[in-house]
Amino acid sequence: MKKVITLAIALLLALATAGLVRAESSRTVYVYNWTEYIPEGVIDQFTKETGIKVVYATYESNEAMYAKLKVMNSRGFDVIFPSSYFVNKMGKEGMLLPIDKSKLNNFKNMDSRHLNHSFDPGNKYSVPYTWGGTGILANPERVGPMPEKWSDLWDSRFKGTLLLQDDLREVFGMALKKRGYSLNDTNPDHIREAYEDLVALMPSVRTFNSDSPKIPFLNEEVAAGMIWNGEAHVAMGELDTLQFVWPEEGAIFWMDCMCIPAGARNVDEAYAFINFLLRPEVAATMVREWGYATPNMAAIPLLDEATRNDPAIFPPISVMEKSEFQNDIGEAITLYEKYWNKLKANQ
Amino acid sequence: MNMHNRFRFLSISGAILWLSVFGLFPGLLMMGTSFLARHEAHLVDFRFSLEGYRTIIDPAFLKILWNSLYLAAGTTLLCLLAAYPFAYTLARMETRWKKVLLMLVMIPFWTNSLVRTYALVFMLKTRGIVSTILVWLGITAKPVSFMYTEAAVFIGLTYTLLPFMILPLYSAVEKIDGKMIEAARDLGAGSWRTFFHVTLPLTMPGIVAGCMMVFLPALGMFFVPDMLGGGKHLLVGNFIKNQFLVARDWPTGAAAGVVLTLLMLALIYVHGVSKGRLNKAGKKKS
Structure with missing residues (x-):
């Protein structure tokens, strides 16, 4: 021994x-x-x-x-x-x-x-x-005409078919952009408005995913949603009914x-x-x-x-001009986090 | 020290060392952190504060806690209902079959639970195996998806944790003295009466142990609701992770961790008390 x-x-x-x-x-x-x-x-x-x-x-x-x-x-x-x-x-x-x-x-x-x-x-x-940036990927064969703006996702025809990133900065950034605010906004009123919009969007959301958002698209579990352009590029190569668009309000760049x-x-x-x-x-x-x-x-x-x-x-210049890079938002992140918990807890 | 004593000393001190380094010490660190203040650039500010606890006394957190308890309790009930008949039949089988069936219960354990959850995705998705079979049988006309529903979460949790229920139940049923059941029958008790008055009380320790072994891990398996439930339901585990990483509010994350630990300790205490009572009751009878 x-x-x-x-x-x-x-x-x-x-x-x-x-x-x-x-x-x-x-x-x-x-x-x-x-x-x-x-x-x-x-x-x-x-x-x-x-x-x-x-x-x-x-x-x-x-x-x-x-x-x-x-x-x-x-x-x-x-x-x-x-x-x-x-x-x-x-x-x-x-x-x-x-x-x-x-x-x-x-x-x-x-x-x-x-x-x-x-x-x-x-x-x-x-x-x-x-x-790269986050834009909209959709399957027009399943949900009708291709969405062109973030606000189009609030349309009732998307009920139960949407994918959102499982990332609070991305999701709130999208809702802030829809309202015409900066995605780095730290104004509590603007953040609350974005939260209220997201509450209204929740019945359309089928899943949150930011590990590999292309997978639910390829499995045809979701028909539209927000996704990084690179992931969209790979997904479109595998399923040709998918289309990618840079939303009119501007994309979220990183x-x-x-x-x-x-x-x-x-x-x-x-x-x-x-x-x-x-x-x-x-x-x-x-x-x-x-x-x-x-x-x-x-x-x-x-x-x-x-x-x-x-x-x-390579997003065209016109898209670049409307889009923003994410910046550090300091203490405001705790407010985002609070709303994020509320958004998910009330499901 | 003879060989036996030395072995005992080594194994016990090894276990104590292991538990102190990987259990007690991190636990104390977490507890300490929960009483500090948040700091934007240094993670924590070394001054006493109850801010972390104040943040979690919030309807959203309580809702999340309630969600987790609901999912864990539901899973425990499903596991119990599925495992009891199985364990009962298994314990009454020939030894040869017992070995084979027990082996079949254990084999999935050799694969990582994350990988097994991915396999479930293949079963439950729109073009998955279950949907294809239902369409082929003509039960549904169109492919159906079970993904991203609460049912999928229950299926995933029950599937992963079922063996933890089967094994203690099996050993409890196996220990029952057949004479007890025969005696009940001789005294005129029907099948139901025998079951509720003899078999069920005798297997109670197995039921309690199995429930604990399913309920406690179920509280922490946040990847199952994430993958099968579509991340729409935050569990305590997700909440804690988000506090540490995204909000960088370590005191709040630690406070939530402390609350969860206390909850589990309370459950283990209840388990201990009920076990003690059962043992006492058992001794009185015999």
Whole structure:
């Protein structure tokens, strides 16, 4: 008995030291990214070219990533991919390292229209990775004419057929946009009005889903609803009766960015990794695989004609002008949360 | 220390260490957090505050709590109704069949419950297996969907938790002394009377244990209502998760966690009391 335990401990120690020795002798970068968000093979190619080992972990939501980094004092990871309003929030709270653009020779590939957004003026903390927005996907064969505005979803013909994102910022953003307010509104009266509209919409809602909103569409459980353009792109490829539209009131936009946490240990490796992802070929693969737009100008010529001109992937300027990026709304989030609980509890 | 004692020492101290590190310590952290104040940039502000508890004394939270209790209680009842006849028949079977059937009850456990819930989606969706069979049999003309309904949530929860009810019931029924039932029959009791006056009281410990083992996990299985019920019903589990991640109101989330823990402790206490009473009653009779 005793011998077995001693042996087991010895073995464990041996393994642990072996791991330490290996980690010391090679360069490593710790990447924390959304699930399914780097094309296959890209990481292997990076390691092959640079000799830097990539330790890759994934998250499902900005909130989960934020909570983890907050608890760990912004340590533990070297590259993270927060969305627009979390860049804003984390930058304000000193959780991000300012980006030294001189270390990124591929930064010149960025389209200037996608730099300098309100959530990070001058791109102090972030390098855009990919961007997209939430619009309307519908199956006109089942629910009649294609909706064109968010407010069309309040029509009684959609009773029991709608999908909403299971995300309070997205759902309230949609209702605020419908009323002509900003989706970053913090005025309590406006938020209450949006809540009242949503109460009226609930009989039409069949499901909330933000894990993979395309699945209920493909299973034909829902016939219309709000969805990210990339998900819509994939869904339309599988079921051709589906159509996507950018709503007239304006869409909800987000941009996922590459950032370096303030407590990163392998900063040089982080720059090398970010620079690698800024290569045109890598950015083009992203678009082809997931149908999300790239801010990388040099990647556009590598795409075929149809992809380049697909309005569901690259929203036209007219849509861009009406739409907004999500920003940090500070304490107002607790009010949103209160209404969200009320909305769902009264079902 | 001889071998036996050493083994006992190691196993008990191991369990205590495990429970302290992964049970007691996080529990105390949660309790401590529930008495702090929210802070926008640092998650919690280290000063005493009852704000967290004040936030959950709110009709919406009580409604959510009530919803969770309703779903858990309904699931427990369904499991009991389905498992009792099964466990009863199982315990009265030949040993060979018993083994096979018990194995069949256990096998689904080898698969993760999340994966099994995905499998249920394939059964219940519009173009799913159940709908296809109903159309094929001519029972319904058009495909029907069971997804995103309360019924689907009950089906999912009952399916996942049924074995937790079957196993304690089975062991309770198996322990019944056949002579007791024979005696009741000899004294002229009919089947119903025998069941309600002899079998049911004798299997009561199994019923209580099974109900606890279904009710408590049912309160926490928020992914089932999310996936099968369409996320339209918030459960306490969802509420807590949202407070921590979305609203970043850790004291409120922790306060809700404390309330849920106290509720469960109260139930376990009731279980203990009723078990003690049953044991006492049993001893008096014998």
